[in-house]
Amino acid sequence: MKISLHHTLLCLVIISGFLASCSVSRVSSERKFPAKQLKEDFSIFQGALEESHPSLYWFTPKEKMDAAFSEVYSHLNDSMTERQFRTHLLKVITSIRCGHTSINYSKRFSRYLDTAGLKLFPLGFKVWKDTLAVTANLNRKDSIFRRGTVVKSINNYSSKQLIDTFFNYITGDGYSQAGRYQTLSTFGTFGVLYKNVLGLTDSFAITYVTPEGSDAVATIPVYKPVKDSVEVSDSLKPEKYSQRDRRTLRRFSTRHVQVDTSLNSAYMLLNTFSTGTNLRKFFRTSFKNIDRLGLKHLVIDVRSNGGGEAGNSTLLTQYLTDHKFKVGDSLYAVKRSSKYRDYIKFQPIYWLITSVITHKRSDGNFHFGYYERHTFRPFKKHHFDGSIYILTGGNSFSATTLFAQELKGQKNVTIVGEETGGGAYGNTAWIIPELTLPNTRLRVGIPKFRFVMRRELVKEGRGVMPDVFAAPTAKDIQKGIDVKLEAVKALIIKANEANQAVMMK
Known part of the structure; x- marks a missing residue:
């Protein structure tokens, strides 16, 4: 059977595109980097910060920063995913106490997250001191956790334990607490940190304060996005607005x-x-x-x-x-x-x-x-x-x-x-x-x-x-x-x- 070169090339393009899309999903979500590559990336990460960051020791003494670097490096004895590695590096970034220093996922992993439809922690909170007050709920049919409901614990972690734990992964300027509380209050941040630090479960047992002022416990499921399930009531579509x-x-x-x-x-x-x-x-x-x-x-x-x-x-x-x-x-x-x-x-x-x-x-x-x-x-x-x-x-x-x-x-x-x-x-x-770190492709912003x-x-x-x-x-x-x-x-x-x-x- 004779097949034209045009059709052959077209088939190859389609097949390679399909394989690439499958590869992005599989590799981006599951790929683990060997310890050797993680250590190579970490050495560049640490070296660049020590070389060029003008405020590395402004609020954290050198011995404490050295200890933060060493503590993270000690965990790099086994393979990790990009997500896991970034979570470890965030602890170092947070120790600097500079809100402009950042570490972002690789472009490839970021694209994957945009379309992956991963399970999500369903609640968003206004956070201050030891208090979590619900501001958003992805489970729209939920009649319990409405706006303003105070949550006291999640899966046996008290609100204070959760806030204190997540603060280890939130950057901010100096000793200002308001910025960190506000970051944790931004919808999505609390859920992402819960997933990256503690891990998502299929359901969450939540202790909350009822409208009558007493404590009660309710179990809610993890949120599973359904493609094209979100209705946009007011968008900036061309057909609606010039x-x-x-x-x-x-x-x-x-x-x-x-x-x-x-x-x-x-x-x-x-x-x-x-x-x-x-x-x-x-x-x-x-x-x-x-x-x-x-x-x-x-x-x-x-x-x-x-x-x-x-x-x-x-x-x-x-x-x-x-x-x-x-x-x-x-x-x-x-x-x-x-x-x-x-x-x-x-x-x-x-x-x-x-x-x-x-x-x-x-x-x-x-x-x-x-x-x-x-x-x-x-x-x-x-x-x-x-x-x-x-x-x-x-x-x-x-x-x-x-x-x-x-x-x-x-x-x-x-x-x-x-x-x-x-x-x-x-x-x-x-x-x-x-x-950009050469192996994981994590992107580090160094002011x-x-x-x-x-x-x-x-x-x-x-x-x-x-x-x-x-x-x-x-x-x-x-x-x-x-x-x-x-x-x-x-x-x-x-x-x-x-x-x-x-x-x-």
Whole structure:
């Protein structure tokens, strides 16, 4: 039988594609790497951190970091999956106490996880101290574990045991606890850590607090995703929204301003300082309109702002600050190049950038002098001089912390909410090269610059503390009450009443 070359090649492509897809599923989920390869990867992982991370010993003494490296290395005597190896490395990353240092799965394994339909822990929680309050449940027909239900134990692990255990695998800046609680509260994080650290079972015996206040136990099954079972009630499908509509909706979810004339106030939601969001124009237009309306109160909500470009956070600060300021005390890298360059994506570009923007000083470090020397001044045009309320929380991170800390203590500024996840003292970030381990292909983000914003705050190592603390209880979660926004509203009403009383005299 004669078969054309075209058909032969087509069959080979189809067969190879099928085998590749099967291989991805099988290898990505089950493949174990021999101890020799794990040790090779670990040596590169440790060496790169010790060589280039400028804050490896900022909050953890060298002897403790050495012990963390040794403890993980001692477990590498048998083969492991990528998931298992990454979980071990996370313990080292967490010990550094730097929220910008990360370790991610290989691209291949990440693609597998996106489509694998693996079993999942079904509940999500708002986490604080020793408390777990349900915020989400994948088992939609479950009538017990509704929003706000307090869980006291899972499979005989108390809530405190679970939180303390998972904290060993959650990165964060310095000694800020709010950021770690918020990370664990992000839906999916608790379940992933439960699976990776403790292992999933087919069911979970959960002790919870009933609406009457007594303890009870219920057993729920593990969640098994069914392909195409999720109904999307409101998506951004092309047939439902135009391209312009989708852009508008995305911008609105990222940043917008709402005006309440009854309270003489504006509410600015700002979920990022990233580039590509046209924030310069947004700030200019927003403050022009606020000035035109003569509003006396401005609420800036950065609770979900994980940071971005320091230039954007500085720009916003200039519309609000009443004094000249420098962004920080020092900003420097300890290395320009790396002997692990073969494993670092875009290493020549990082070398070129740091060679251009930094200069070696007598301390042996490579300083980025612009932010150390430059003084920024308040804007005169459309500058806001009324009362400012900044909403913060555990997700307020990186450049957001720069913004909040610079304004903290100003007489017309009140910070409301919880401690920021980002350090008030500074951070380690700015340029974050990605190192890929050669065997497992795990990707390690190692920030290159140490930024000291307030050197006197380094020892304490905390986030920006609120002037007015406001955090939800289980009942608030159950009722859907935004306690931070309600706290700000009460402050504005009180201020307006006081001003009205003065005017009536």
